[in-house]
Amino acid sequence: MTTFSSSWRGLPRPALLGLLLFFCAGFADGALMPFFPLWASSEADIPVGAIGLLFGCYAGGELVAAPLVGGIADRIGRRPVLIVSSIGVGCGFIALFFVHGVAATAIVLVLTGMCESVLHPTILTAIADVTEPSAHPHWFSMARVSSGAGQILGPACGALLALISVDAVFLAAGGMLILGGIVMLAALDETIGSGRATANDHGEREEEEALSALLPAFRDGRLARLLLWVVLFEISGNWIEAVIPLYAQDAGTLSPSGIGTLFAYAAALTVGLQMLVSRFAETRSALWLTAGAGLSTIAAFALLAASPAMLSLIAAVSLCSVAQMLVGPLVPTAVNALAPAARRASYMAASSVATDLKDSLGPSVGTALYALAPRLPWIAGIPLVAIASLGLGVAIGRARPSAATSEASLDAEVARPEKTPIWSSRPAMEEQS
Template sequence: MTIFPSAWRALPRPALLGLFLFFCAGFADGAMVPFFPLWASSEANIPIGAIGLLFACYAGGELVAAPLIGGIADRVGRRPVLVLSALGVGCGFTALFFVHGVVATAIVLLLTGMCESVLHPTILTVIADVTVPSTHPRWFSLAHVSSGAGQILGPACGALLALISLSSVFLAGGVMLLLGGIVMLVALAETIGSGRGDEGADEAGEEGLSALLPAFRDGRLAKLLVWVVLFEISGNWIEAVIPLYAHDAGTLAPSGVGALFAYAAALTVGLQMLVSRFAETRSALWLTIGAGISTIAAFALLAASPAMISLVAAVSLCAVAQMLVGPLVPTAVNALAPSARRASYMAASSVAVDLKDSLGPSIGTALYALAPRLPWVAGIPLVAIASLGLGAAIGRARNPSRPSEDDATPQLGSAVENYR
């Protein structure tokens, strides 16, 4: 079954709006992330070793909020959650343009992260609500492409704005997410009842708060997410450390950093669907090992030299790694989730990403403060172990030795088999 019918209007409208919001979020992240370390070290006069702590404030807000409100879209609806979270993150990014000082910046990042905690998982939930399981891998690949398209324009726009002021990139990202929130308010219809019956709805109402912590109730999900965190932590060092590494080596100016990450996003947009078709015939373990080898090669190049050719090759290899693994993880999580708790499971998955966004920059910049090449050297064994563990965890989930407590939960094997 294909998700590319002859007319775009035949596609589910909520899913298309979800792709648009992914674009807005990708633009905001692309505009902010590459320039945040440079802004913090130059304009905010923050020590390099402490920059990761500000990143951690943003991710920390997500970590605090996710267990409390992560599954709220299963009870109050997808539409209000998406509207409020998009507007909240947009206001937070915009506020960064006006705030001054480490404490004020940390508070804004913490509140912004709390709003962001439900943004991405709820978008994925909306897409899963209105599409059939056999097409989820391709839709999640399209979500990756949409985010990548935003991450082309975000760094490109940020590179131009950085010529004026590094803080102006926050304003651009905030305005884009505010636009996304307004579009969701006007155009998005509620999808909470799509694809599940009244029995599932009753179950969601009875479960209450316990449904917010599926990772503690489903061992397969918990094991999967542990390996996701380990794999993504080191991969995050590319975004967090390269701006400092390239700037201190005199290889790239701030505008050049933006152009580099715009190139990486363009690579994702151009190749994601091609890589996804290639991946359909490969096992999950093959994909994670391939992603690990690609990331290790990138780290080896960066450890060898901060020259331009090494930077370009490294971000290219890491982009390929994300193309291989990116659509696989949400597909696996969604396949494990009962329909009545779909948003809760996606929120639990987002906690893994939040941990990556918190621990990744903190550890990466701290290692960089000790020695410029230390993040790349330390990352090689970490990626090797994590890629093997992630592939094995998905394989075990596909062939469980015993059924989970949710007998109605769709088996991961059938959904990932469609991906294969």
């Protein structure tokens, strides 16, 4: 706790505000997502097999918007993007309280997803702007802790509101994000010119600003391969959040309030252990960490396939939380390492496309499999996780060494601009000797 407190105090102000916005977003997601399947099936009269399609509308809005506005924070700044996107998502969640029917809900979710497409990647970009590259894994872990803290209060608040009306959770979720947007408006300074985004990046800013410039995944093969494995790994992991509410309710194991409490517990586990796991992970290879995450997720699926009992549910969400603690900070760190400083937001936005695909395909596939057989998502997820975790470890491992090399070269050029370049220092030393 002492280390955590000192690290918190040492953060630059924009990064602190970024963590606060992560908390608000985590609260909104925690309050809304566990109860959305219950609301859809009980109050909106939507068939179980079609619930995933509504999740897909939300992610679909993100997918539509990401290529068009994903890199806009590199052009107009982080501050206006964070203000507009957080308030826009908050208004979208509140609108769900007033709409009914599949068509109206789908339209609201698409528009909300379009606003959300730039929220999380821009927060990460702002944090990366004002922190050292070598410390990014630590700060991205802090972001997960902040989001997890919100996801503790979100489901807990949602569980209380669900006793009154499941619709009421939309008001709480939206109100928290609007509050976050107001705080950004009042207190956030622009970070686009901070840190490594110096004069050397000016030429890159003047490059082509066409659509292809906002889609680095199509130009950077390393990023595309990395994100492919991220999508495969996260699709099955998303089934925990999308399928467990239906699985537990149909089995008579948990009530809606109990489901909210279960996900609040999972978030509390992340808050309590994330920094400890991150410290442990500093000395481990990417492949080791992703393999450990894969084994944890496979064990969770095996427990769920065996039984929907309370102990199985608690153990499963615990194991999946540990898996996300291992992998979560690795992905944005690897993406940021591959990104030129003037294209950070674009690269982070491209990585958010992977998350959007996960949020779209994960619930759709998971609930469709569940409609066929309650245990089918867990059985089908085991081989998918095994393959994806190994591929993800290899892809992250290839990104991290190249980042370290690039960073060392940049440091040497900044410190000794008129001396021998670092890549020729060894021959020079040999010549002197």
